[in-house]
Amino acid sequence: MSAANGSVVELVEHAPGTSVPLPDAVGRAIAASRIVDAAPDAYAPGRWVLRAGSKVGAVRVDVPDSAPVTVRITPKVPVARLFFLLGYSLDPRGWRDGEVEVAEHRDLLPALAHAVERQVDRALKPGLLQGYLATEDSSLVVRGRVREAEQIRRRFGAALPVEIAYDEFTTDIAENRILRAAVDRLLRLPGVPRDVRRRLLHQRSRLVGVTPLVRGQELPAWHPTRLNSRYHQALHLARAVLDGSSAEHTAGGLRVDGFLFNMNKLFEDFVTLALREEFRGGDHLVRLQDSHHLDEAARIRMKPDLVVYGSGGRTPRAVVDAKYKAEKRDGYPDADLYQMLAYCTALGLPRGHLVYAKGNAPHTAHRVRYAGIFIHQHALDLDQRPPLLLNDIRAIARQVIVGPCV
Template sequence: MTRVVELVEYAPAVSLALPDGVGRALAAGDVVDAAPDPYAAGRWSLRAGSKVGAVTVTGAGVDEPVTVRVMPKVPIARLFFLLAYSLDPTGAWRDGEVDVAEHRDLLPSLAHAVERQVDRALRQGLLQGYRATEESALVVRGRIREAEQIRRRFGAALPVEVAYDEFTTDIAENRILRTAVERLLRLPGVPRDVRRRLLHQRARLADVTPVVRGQRLPDWRPTRLNSRYHQALHLARAVLDGSSAEHAPGGLRIDGFLFDMNKLFEDFVTVALREALRGLGRTVRFQDSHHLDEAATVRMRPDFVLYGPDGTPCAVADAKYKAEKRGGYPDADLYQILAYCTVLGLDEGHLVYAKGSASHAAHRVRHTGILIHQHALDLDQEPAGLLADVGEVARRMRGG
């Protein structure tokens, strides 16, 4: 039997009776803010931050597995639109066509969406391609690796060290899909019907080699030939980037899947702004590296910098996924964007938040003339409306 603890991102802390090992594991794994409750022995105070999803703690000393689910404040369908659009803004995701079924939790929805996309990708059969192969063989195939033959065989005729291009299904695209399917099958919380369909997809990919945990995923490039794989590959990569499996203190194990809403919102905002500003003859850089001081000891990384045709910065923006305080957004955000504007030589800067009491506010900084815009995006709306709001931010950035 598994005990389930449900939290909501950025909601007030709750006090729960938990084994000390589980509490320490959650704190060490940076899953939620966890600390012993100072007012009650044997209880832990848990507060979810920006990470949403589910993890399960198991291992020695834990009588029953403990699953912690962190629910996002935005609907699951909206979260998947943010994810899918940031991964592939030109795909079918643009119209909000994200298949998450009726699952209430993030992991079941993700597993369902991945399985459906893999099924669509493989409907016409497995993609094949050429893969560079190096091996020892008893017959010559391709070209002989002369240096390797001398180094390893010391003049022996057989076996022969050869290199050749093999036409196979064991290529990067299929390996990524197989690895994502394997990962989902190992995660607790995947519904039985979805698990059954994932087992079917694994059988279709049986001749494909999964990537061993810890190894780098193979690279793939979008082409016309692999176009039917694109959406499945993007979601598969999201699974592999967000999945976690680690050993915690006391021999415990944390296994699950987490999205960082801070990162997800930042990715969406920067990609959506880039798309809204496309075709203007300007270039965009994400996480652009600069230094605050002349000695270049204090590094700054604005989320989004727009450059003109001559390479001069012409706009800067930072995405902030955080709850608005009673007195407004944190002043530290204003100081940060002011520093960006000063270093980049800009008269205006833009802060983009998730939600807010007003869609736009502006502050002109004394003695500098710099104007700082604060924009708020309502994520709980249809994709078309959300993209239109981003378009309005882009319009202000280009001075239109």
């Protein structure tokens, strides 16, 4: 499909490849960016076959002497469900379904831009948050404390100006800088609707006195407190925008600018954090991405997504790995079973659990010959209301500890 500022290619996450007409330079650029799988169409010169994987969102590819091409990748999960997974992963105990407003937008980027703008508006409506910012300066008036070492090094004994350090009460704090960075980022992305862009410009005007972040600069740290509680959801969404902007880069005249979610990571984060919440306050200790070794020489490292330990935190009780894959007619990939068998063997566990995004049955199990190890495969249906999805997580948590009937 063509657009005023170039062409637009519409893809669906993990769908079969689509043949589209593209200049070779653009096709090679898309292939090099690794946003989607791209290869020349063997049966049609001048066309490329594009296939989306687990990354969803929108990116624009600019190549010298060619019209820009925007690639939009639609998630299989409804946008409202995706935002629940995202919100829960960002803040499992503070997020409630329905707090993210996506309006009528069905595409990911417009929905995200709308949601961020609404949350920023809600956060800023009472006025910009203020806080103390540590400041170092040269001044003719003593304020705060004198930086004696700097005074000697820079002024060679002169009395004025004075090198001082003080805490300034200002709106130019980490929370406001992060919100401004997210708003600025969204205003640069392709595919933000005009009405949402207009509202984002209004939010940026509210933040005009806040120092903008330089591209590539590390985000300032912030910590949730009672004083900044009205900012929490806006900051979580802003961080998602800024973390998902990794597709932006330039190399050899090529520019790729956009926003992408990695559904593999999003699903893994949701499953592991939701399971950790189920075990919170109980007799078990949960560690995510805990490092272990397969061999006695400790040369082969492995990092299961989640390991449950006994109350002492030393003895493994269960191991879980999340896989964002749907079961096909011939079953799940065998490689997942081999990986889980290695985890169970190295950790000395009789059972291991694999959690998938969707399957033909909610649960199946395999007993390994001569080892007596059971490998359980659980399937989560993400296209259901959040309370039902969390109920399924709760059921998996019970099976992880008690053990399902096989």
